[in-house]
Amino acid sequence: xTKALSIKDLxxxxxxxxxxxxxxxxxxxxxxxxxxxxPNGAGKSTAIGIICSLVNKSSGQVxxxxxxxxxxxxxxxxxxGLVPQEFNFNMFEGVxxxxxxxxxxxxxxxxxxxxxxxxxxxxxxxxxxxxxxxRELSGGMKRRLMIARGLIHEPKLLxxxxxxxxxxxxxxxxxxxxxxELNREKKTTIVLTTHYLEEAESLCRNxxxxxxxxxxxxxxxxxxxxxxxxxxxxxxxTGLPATMPKINGYDVRVRDETCIEVDxxxxxxxxxxxxxxxxxxxxxxxxxxxxNRLEELFVRLVENPHxxxxx
Amino acid sequence: MNxxxxxxxxxxxxxRWTRIWTQTLLPPAIxxxxxxxxxxxxxxxxxxxxxGFGYMEYIVPGLIMMSVITxxxxxxxxxxxxxxxxxxxxxxxxxxxxxxxxxAGYVGGGVLRGLFTGLIVTIVASFFVxxxxxxxxxxxxxxxxxxxxFAIGGLINAVFAKKFDDVAIVPTFILTPLTYxxxxxxxxxxxxxxxxxxxKLNPIIYMVNAFRFGFLGKSDIQIGIAFAIILVFIAILTSxxxxxxxxxxxxxx
Numbered sequence: 001x002t003k004a005l006s007i008k009d010l011x012x013x014x015x016x017x018x019x020x021x022x023x024x025x026x027x028x029x030x031x032x033x034x035x036x037x038x039p040n041g042a043g044k045s046t047a048i049g050i051i052c053s054l055v056n057k058s059s060g061q062v063x064x065x066x067x068x069x070x071x072x073x074x075x076x077x078x079x080x081g082l083v084p085q086e087f088n089f090n091m092f093e094g095v096x097x098x099x100x101x102x103x104x105x106x107x108x109x110x111x112x113x114x115x116x117x118x119x120x121x122x123x124x125x126x127x128x129x130x131x132x133x134x135r136e137l138s139g140g141m142k143r144r145l146m147i148a149r150g151l152i153h154e155p156k157l158l159x160x161x162x163x164x165x166x167x168x169x170x171x172x173x174x175x176x177x178x179x180x181e182l183n184r185e186k187k188t189t190i191v192l193t194t195h196y197l198e199e200a201e202s203l204c205r206n207x208x209x210x211x212x213x214x215x216x217x218x219x220x221x222x223x224x225x226x227x228x229x230x231x232x233x234x235x236x237x238t239g240l241p242a243t244m245p246k247i248n249g250y251d252v253r254v255r256d257e258t259c260i261e262v263d264x265x266x267x268x269x270x271x272x273x274x275x276x277x278x279x280x281x282x283x284x285x286x287x288x289x290x291x292n293r294l295e296e297l298f299v300r301l302v303e304n305p306h307x308x309x310x311x
Numbered sequence: 312m313n314x315x316x317x318x319x320x321x322x323x324x325x326x327r328w329t330r331i332w333t334q335t336l337l338p339p340a341i342x343x344x345x346x347x348x349x350x351x352x353x354x355x356x357x358x359x360x361x362x363g364f365g366y367m368e369y370i371v372p373g374l375i376m377m378s379v380i381t382x383x384x385x386x387x388x389x390x391x392x393x394x395x396x397x398x399x400x401x402x403x404x405x406x407x408x409x410x411x412x413x414x415a416g417y418v419g420g421g422v423l424r425g426l427f428t429g430l431i432v433t434i435v436a437s438f439f440v441x442x443x444x445x446x447x448x449x450x451x452x453x454x455x456x457x458x459x460x461f462a463i464g465g466l467i468n469a470v471f472a473k474k475f476d477d478v479a480i481v482p483t484f485i486l487t488p489l490t491y492x493x494x495x496x497x498x499x500x501x502x503x504x505x506x507x508x509x510x511k512l513n514p515i516i517y518m519v520n521a522f523r524f525g526f527l528g529k530s531d532i533q534i535g536i537a538f539a540i541i542l543v544f545i546a547i548l549t550s551x552x553x554x555x556x557x558x559x560x561x562x563x564x
Contacts, residue, residue: 014564052405055564074407082405088398097326098402104319105406149402 002066004030004157004189005051010060012046012213020046022213023060028191028206030065030156033183035204035221036193039302043213044193045085048161052082065156078106081155083146085162085193091135095126095145098134099152106153113152120148123178140171147178157189158182164196172196176203197295201225209301216301229266232290234259235273238283247276261290316408317416324420328386335386335424336431339378343432346374347439350496362498362529368443371436372523373495376457378432380490380515383425383458384482387417387465392472400562410556414466414549421462422455429454443526449534450525456541457518461486463548470552470561494519499531514540 005028012021020043028034038044049055051062053073062069067076089098096117103113121127124144129137134145143163150158160179164172180203182188194200200207201221208218217224237258246252250273251263262273270287277284328335347367355366362369394400403413436442444450468481493515499507510516511532521537524530530537555561 049564053563054401054404056559074409077405077407080405084401086398088401090394090397090399092327092330093323093399097323101319101323102402102406105313105316105403105408107313107315107407109315110319153406 001030003063004028004032004065005191006061006063007047007051008061010047010050010062011058012043012050012055013058020213021050021058021060024210024213024215026208026215026218028157028189030189031183031187032189032206033180033204034189034191035200035207036191036210037197037200037207037298038193038210038216042210042302044210045161046213047210048082048084048159048191048193051159052080053077078153079156081150081153081158083150083158083160083163085165087142087146089134089142089145089149092133094131094133095121095137096130098145099148102149103152108153116152116154117148120151124148140167143167143171144175147175151182154186155188157191159191161193162195163192164194164199172199179203197298209298211302231264231266233262233264233270233273233287234290235262235277235287236285237277238285240282241280247273250276313408313412316406316412317419320403320408320413320416321419321423324386324390324417325423327390328420328424335382336428339382339428340431340435343374343378343435346370347436351439362500362527364527364529365440367440368527369498369523370496371440371442372526373493373519375429375432375436376454376519376522377490377495379425379429379454379458380461380486380518381482382428383421384461384465384468384486386424387421387462388468388472388478388482390420391417391466391469392475392478395469395472395562396475404562410553413556414463414552417466418459418462421465422458425458425462426454429458445528446525448525450522453518453521453525453537453541456538456545457522460518460541460545460548463545463552467548467552467555470555472561489513489515494523494531514544517541 005026007024007026010021010024011019013019024043024047026036026047036044036047046055050057051064051069053069062076064076065079067073067079069076093101096114099117099121100110100113103116104110108116117130118127121130124147126141126144126148129141134142137145143166147160147163150160163179164175167175176199179190179192183190192200192204204221206220207224209216234255237260239258240254240260247262249268253261255261262270264270264273274284350370351367355370358366360366360369391400394403433442464481468478472478492510493513494510499510499516502510517532517537517540520530520532521534521541524534524537
């Protein structure tokens with residue numbers, strides 16, 4: 001089946017000599033919910049810019065649903081919707097005007113665009129603001145406006161570049177639901193970049209991590225998380241003895257007078273930890289994961305791009 | 312050609328310049344009224360006749376043309392640069408709109424503002440002078456082609472502009488001097504032969520004179536040459552604008 005997105009040997013060197021992309025290869029299947037992660041300056045936005053014709057590539061090939069952007073750019077663009085990282089609409093234009101104009105650029109008549117705009121704006125909670133100038137909207141509303149604008153031509157591939165940055169938790173959750181529904185019901189392929197790794201872990205089925213202009217990892221979310229064979233738990237206790245408690249088979253670190261961190265290898269289970277602590281008269285009040293699992297892997301991959309993700 | 316996209320850009324532009332009518336439509340009406348009062352009524356009566364016409368009658372075509380040039384250019388340069396500055400130009404860049412349509416849409420919006428302003432100035436002028444039209448088609452074709460030419464010029468300026476100052480440099484230091492020295496207020500036949508030759512290097516001379524010919528049937532230069540020069544400039548600037556847009560100069564990293 002034709003890939004929703006196919007990138008081959010993509011290079012980008014800016015005029016100032018910065019090599020932003022060093023030959024990345026990437027494929028996104030149709031209907032996928034794909035995470036493209038990487039630290040700031042890793043090359044994510046450059047890659048997205050090239051896919052969306054906002055940045056000129058130095059070399060390489062990009063295909064969107066089989067349409068090569070060098071040979072059939074208009075067809076590729078028709079399949080593509082972009083929700084960029086930064087607000088990029090005219091601040092003096094109205095909400096509905098922005099949406100209808102965007103549809104017009106795709107050859108959709110004003111009448112049809114207005115028909116499409118209403119349910120979209122209603123779904124995103126912007127219908128009441130349709131006549132407001134975009135500069136009058138709150139940050140969350142502006143984000144939703146960009147999503148509506150990116151969807152008005154019903155693209156088969158939607159690229160969301162940090163869509164939930166600076167959005168409160170409640171709105172973020174509702175945007176997650178919206179994106180999931182879009183992927184599930186309308187079969188829209190979604191490529192998501194985000195710094196909220198919890199977001200990527202919850203939403204995405206496949207993942208690529210880009211670092212220093214290279215793909216550091218490209219696999220399914222399940223396979224990537226399976227690489228993590230060690231989890232760190234934080235345990236709050238009623239109190240610790242003066243000397244650091246030793247628990248056979250586990251690495252333990254004391255955080256403060258009541259709190260310890262324990263590394264648990266996959267398959268070992270945590271029962272042994274409780275048994276050992278109980279023997280030493282230490283009562284555990286609560287326990288939590290130290291960090292998001294994906295976050296741990298991400299940090300390791302980014303800090304050691306050529307190393308193994310395993311501990 | 313994606314006609315819906317073309318129409319969308321033109322409507323967007325009309326919406327923009329009508330929304331800010333106090334910045335776009337009102338100033339030329341006031342400025343030109345002042346020109347007519349001061350240069351036409353007060354000073355004009357002392358100047359006497361120019362090429363056999365009352366001074367007021369003589370300068371009206373030039374003043375209309377001046378407002379058309381300024382507004383066609385100004386609309387595209389400020390609107391396109393503003394789209395670059397706010398990055399809303401990316402809305403078009405990610406869509407399948409061709410660069411031809413982007414150019415035509417912005418030029419269309421600029422031309423409509425230029426012509427609308429020209430109409431306002433013409434209406435204002437009709438309060439001061441009894442306007443005659445010698446050749447309607449020359450008037451229409453010259454004003455339309457000149458408006459197109461300067462609208463394209465405005466887009467090229469906007470492509471290169473990196474800050475708001477860059478938007479004002481060309482109109483202030485090139486366009487205004489060329490327009491004032493372009494025979495708006497005088498006949499170049501009044502100048503010594505050397506300066507007549509120099510004046511003929513100024514392309515605006517040809518536009519103003521061709522336009523004046525349409526009204527008064529009198530021109531310092533041949534109308535055919537004027538049309539040829541305008542068309543050659545349109546062809547050159549269109550090619551250059553398309554080159555810039557296709558290469559993404561000033562737009563894509």
